[in-house]
Each structure stands twice: as structure tokens, then as C-alpha cells.
Amino acid sequence: MYACVCITDATLRDRLATLCADQQHIRDAAEFFVVCLDVHRLRRLIEYRGLEWGMRERIALLYGATDATMVAQNMVVAAESLGYGACYIGAVQNNVDVIAQELSLPPGVLPIYGLCIGVIDPAHYPPLKPRIPRDLCFFENSYPADFPAQALEAAYAAMRVKRDWLDSIGVYFATDGTMEHREPIMARAWRQQELDPRPVE
Numbered sequence: 001m002y003a004c005v006c007i008t009d010a011t012l013r014d015r016l017a018t019l020c021a022d023q024q025h026i027r028d029a030a031e032f033f034v035v036c037l038d039v040h041r042l043r044r045l046i047e048y049r050g051l052e053w054g055m056r057e058r059i060a061l062l063y064g065a066t067d068a069t070m071v072a073q074n075m076v077v078a079a080e081s082l083g084y085g086a087c088y089i090g091a092v093q094n095n096v097d098v099i100a101q102e103l104s105l106p107p108g109v110l111p112i113y114g115l116c117i118g119v120i121d122p123a124h125y126p127p128l129k130p131r132i133p134r135d136l137c138f139f140e141n142s143y144p145a146d147f148p149a150q151a152l153e154a155a156y157a158a159m160r161v162k163r164d165w166l167d168s169i170g171v172y173f174a175t176d177g178t179m180e181h182r183e184p185i186m187a188r189a190w191r192q193q194e195l196d197p198r199p200v201e
């Protein structure tokens, strides 16, 4: 349940870069893809052979986003294994409704990630990013009732690169952050692409 649109048109690439927080690496990368969830194609296949479409929005969003994620990550792994660099562009969600229109995406198709793939500038070879300590991610038999302050401090300590990690995650996930601003845009896009979950009994 995925579709991948390779952006080869320079004018379109420039426009998408502008819509994705004006990120120059979208213009500069050798390749730029928009990886989408796609239940349109499946619906066409089902209806083409005479069955009635029965999948609803929650499954479409969950499974479609999962499939798009697996495709994108496998593209990243393949590119990196060949020595290329890759950069996810989550900022497609900043204008996901407009981007869906720019790419003529039909109902049932929704951009999930942008993906830059290209040759790494040796002068700016990216350092490996730290990872959240495993004991905050992998659990045995049940989820912990709470995270002790010591474990939370350890996560901040592990994730600190040049500045406090809160400076990085706060702008995304705290009040008035990027994610809060994306919410109404995504709601609009989900409605526009006919993926907004309808109530079920």
C-alpha cells in the first residue's frame, strides 16, 4: 500500500523544497522522492475485478503508513549500502495538502515522507547520531509503570549533541511546536485525500 513519486522536474522540485520548510538539500540532492501511502491502487484492483471496496480509513492510515515507512527505510538502507547519503524529509507534512495536489495524488494516496538520496559532501560527512538508551525502548513482558528520573536524565545525557536535547525535541513536540502546527494541515489533507477516519459503531 505504497507509492513512490520521483521528482525529476526541476521547477516542481524547487516548489516542493519551498513547501518543505525551504530546505536547500531537497534542491541539491541527486534524487528526491515523495513516498506515499497508497490504497488507491488496491481499490482499483479490487473494483476492477468486480468486488466492492471494504477497507476503511484507520487500516488504510496504519497499514499504508507502515508500508511507506518500510519502503522508505529499505531505500535508505540500499542507498547507504552503496555509499550514498539519504535524508528523510518529514517536512512534507508542513504542506501535505498542497503537495498532494501538486503531485495529482488521487483520493487514498497521501505523502508520508520526502526522501533525498545523493552523494555525500565529504566536507560535511554527517556524524552518527546518538540513540535513546535501550532500557527506555525495549521491555520485558510489560510496559513500565513509569520511567524513573534517573532513566530520563540518562536519555537526555545520551542524546545531547552540542546542546541540551530538550532544545531539539521541544521545538517539535512541546506546545506551539512544529507538530502542533502540522495537526490542522494534516487534518485538512486527510479529509482532502478521503482518509479521515469516519466513525464506526
Ligand SMILES: Cc1cc2nc3c(=O)[nH]c(=O)nc-3n(C[C@H](O)[C@H](O)[C@H](O)COP(=O)(O)O)c2cc1C
Pocket: 023, 087, 088, 089, 090, 091, 092, 128, 129
Ligand atoms: C521521520 C523523519 C523525518 C525527518 N525529517 C527531516 C527533515 O525534514 N529535514 C532534515 O534535514 N532532516 C530530517 N530528518 C533527518 C534527521 O534530521 C536526522 O538527520 C537523521 O534522522 C539522522 O540519521 P540517523 O537517524 O540515521 O542517525 C528526518 C528524519 C526522520 C526519521
